[in-house]
Amino acid sequence: MKERLYLYDTTLRDGQQTQGVQFSVAEKIQIARTLDDLGIDYIEGGWPGANPTDSDFFDARPQTRATFTAFGMTRRAGRSAENDDVLAAVLNAQTPAVCLVGKAHDFHVTTALGQSLEENLEAIRSSVAHAVSRGREALFDAEHFFDGWKANPDYALSCLRAAFDAGARWIVLCDTNGGTLPAEIGRITAEVIAAGIPGDRLGIHCHDDTGNAVAGTLAAVDAGARQIQGTLNGLGERCGNANLTTLIPTLLLKEPYASRFETGVTHDALRGLTRASRMLDDILNRVPLRSAPYVGASAFVHKAGLHASAILKDPSTYEHVDPALVGNQRLIPMSNQAGLSNLRARLAAAGIEVAPDDPRLGQILRQIKEREDQGYAYDGAQASFELLARRALGLLPDYFEVKRYRVTVERRKNKYNQMVTLSEAVVVVKIGDEKMLSVSESLDETGSDRGPVNALAKALAKDLGPYQASIDDMKLVDFKVRITQGGTEAVTRVIIDSEDGAGQRWSTVGVSANIVDASFEALVEAILWKLVRDGVAPA
Ligand SMILES: CC(=O)SCCNC(=O)CCNC(=O)[C@H](O)C(C)(C)COP(=O)(O)OP(=O)(O)OC[C@H]1O[C@@H](n2cnc3c(N)ncnc32)[C@H](O)[C@@H]1OP(=O)(O)O
Ligand SMILES: CC(=O)C(=O)O
Numbered sequence: 001m002k003e004r005l006y007l008y009d010t011t012l013r014d015g016q017q018t019q020g021v022q023f024s025v026a027e028k029i030q031i032a033r034t035l036d037d038l039g040i041d042y043i044e045g046g047w048p049g050a051n052p053t054d055s056d057f058f059d060a061r062p063q064t065r066a067t068f069t070a071f072g073m074t075r076r077a078g079r080s081a082e083n084d085d086v087l088a089a090v091l092n093a094q095t096p097a098v099c100l101v102g103k104a105h106d107f108h109v110t111t112a113l114g115q116s117l118e119e120n121l122e123a124i125r126s127s128v129a130h131a132v133s134r135g136r137e138a139l140f141d142a143e144h145f146f147d148g149w150k151a152n153p154d155y156a157l158s159c160l161r162a163a164f165d166a167g168a169r170w171i172v173l174c175d176t177n178g179g180t181l182p183a184e185i186g187r188i189t190a191e192v193i194a195a196g197i198p199g200d201r202l203g204i205h206c207h208d209d210t211g212n213a214v215a216g217t218l219a220a221v222d223a224g225a226r227q228i229q230g231t232l233n234g235l236g237e238r239c240g241n242a243n244l245t246t247l248i249p250t251l252l253l254k255e256p257y258a259s260r261f262e263t264g265v266t267h268d269a270l271r272g273l274t275r276a277s278r279m280l281d282d283i284l285n286r287v288p289l290r291s292a293p294y295v296g297a298s299a300f301v302h303k304a305g306l307h308a309s310a311i312l313k314d315p316s317t318y319e320h321v322d323p324a325l326v327g328n329q330r331l332i333p334m335s336n337q338a339g340l341s342n343l344r345a346r347l348a349a350a351g352i353e354v355a356p357d358d359p360r361l362g363q364i365l366r367q368i369k370e371r372e373d374q375g376y377a378y379d380g381a382q383a384s385f386e387l388l389a390r391r392a393l394g395l396l397p398d399y400f401e402v403k404r405y406r407v408t409v410e411r412r413k414n415k416y417n418q419m420v421t422l423s424e425a426v427v428v429v430k431i432g433d434e435k436m437l438s439v440s441e442s443l444d445e446t447g448s449d450r451g452p453v454n455a456l457a458k459a460l461a462k463d464l465g466p467y468q469a470s471i472d473d474m475k476l477v478d479f480k481v482r483i484t485q486g487g488t489e490a491v492t493r494v495i496i497d498s499e500d501g502a503g504q505r506w507s508t509v510g511v512s513a514n515i516v517d518a519s520f521e522a523l524v525e526a527i528l529w530k531l532v533r534d535g536v537a538p539a
């Protein structure tokens with residue numbers, strides 16, 4: 001019989017304490033639904049009364065299977081729990097559970113609260129008892145608990161006991177400043193259990209200030225704690241909270257946790273984890289962290305030739321779990337670290353069949369390595385790799401030829417006598433026997449200057465005659481510029497991410513001593529790849 005571990009998500013509360021993060025009510029609703037679909041047990045929605053967004057969210061909160069929880073603090077000094085307006089706002093949110101934070105470190109009681117130690121115990125007791133008397137499942141977040149235990153274990157324990165005796169369902173040990181290392185978290189959690197607070201009433205709330213929040217959480221579970229607090233993608237105050245996106249697959253897929261525990265997350269729901277992680281980044285307008293464990297875009301990328309060779313024989317040679325279990329994907333990219341195994345895998349993924357003994361494979365590999373030496377980078381620009389391979393194999397149609405292009409940047413006064421910048425691009429291409437000339441400016445629909453590369457992109461894509469239908473839904477979504485070493489010279493490498501109407505994304509690379517030329521090369525490659533992918537016949 002497996003023991004139950006409870007997952008408590010605080011993305012909408014501690015996650016909102018991340019610098020630069022501010023959720024709207026609609027975003028909170030979307031995140032809450034995603035957490036519920038995942039199978040999280042508790043969703044902490046925020047602090048009702050602390051700000052209008054949190055108050056409005058609790059009014060509009062979705063129906064969830066998860067226990068919805070409102071966060072607040074123990075009653076303030078000089079008021080009774082019944083007469084504290086901050087506590088009243090938390091209870092008025094009418095959630096089935098309420099989590100109250102209170103001090104568990106004597107230094108904080110006297111210094112931050114300016115209270116006597118006994119007054120703080122009474123505030124914890126009366127606040128928890130008040131929440132319980134209102135029919136709520138009460139949780140007590142013991143703030144600064146681990147530092148408090150190290151400074152004065154008797155007092156830290158009496159804070160936990162005050163909440164426990166007042167009826168709190170969960171006593172949550174918080175490493176608020178995030179400085180306690182995993183071994184110490186494990187030892188102190190075990191000491192708390194030995195002192196009489198049962199493990200199945202204990203939660204753990206770690207911060208990542210030493211990069212150990214996940215490890216500290218697992219140490220507390222090993223010692224007996226049975227509730228885990230954390231956030232999606234490790235959002236949270238300062239360096240963040242324990243990352244549930246890492247912890248959940250670890251608990252479901254890794255021993256001893258997989259055999260010993262069950263959570264509310266099913267293996268089926270686990271396959272939605274990568275999507276949930278990317279959804280949050282999308283809301284935050286953040287580029288997803290490629291190296292994130294389990295869910296990062298690089299988590300199952302096998303760049304080195306030795307790795308790729310073995311992966312093709314059996315993926316378990318270089319993968320600790322199957323990426324499909326967490327909804328992620330395996331990728332074998334091309335680069336100067338690659339061998340023939342990478343190459344064959346990439347070609348097959350692009351639908352290009354080549355006999356294993358075809359001598360052109362070796363030529364393509366050499367060309368990739370030579371071009372990477374000149375500054376190109378193909379592991380982040382798979383579309384350019386595919387075009388290079390198609391060229392070498394004679395599989396790239398002769399769509400169009402760029403005869404010339406020009407871009408000018410002008411700074412001048414507008415009719416309101418303000419200095420403005422305007423870029424203008426001219427591109428001439430030859431398609432079959434016909435020459436086409438397109439001109440475009442850099443201004444967007446609001447009249448703002450989008451720069452010379454944007455003007456070039458617009459001019460290039462403005463009139464490609466018979467190919468126009470295929471490229472009309474293309475847009476440039478990211479543009480990365482980097483000065484790098486090409487042989488012995490400094491060169492500019494530009495990587496462009498493009499997207500089409502179907503949500504398909506691809507990356508292309510250009511390299512030159514001149515940023516405009518590098519950008520133009522990447523832009524042309526982006527269009528060529530789209531034409532190839534759409535199976536467009538050359539005019
Ligand atoms: C460890 C954590 O992350 S806990 C979560 C922390 N989250 C937040 O602080 C975000 C939401 N907070 C807020 O919007 C505001 O701080 C509010 C609305 C809660 C309070 O605002 P204000 O009344 O203006 O107080 P302010 O923020 O300046 O200071 C906090 C007060 O609470 C007191 N306090 C702090 N913790 C506790 C506690 N556990 N129990 C009782 N009082 C507490 C402080 O002593 C201070 O009181 P003082 O002003 O008399 O010195
Ligand atoms: C409660 C909380 O967020 C902390 O102690 O870190």
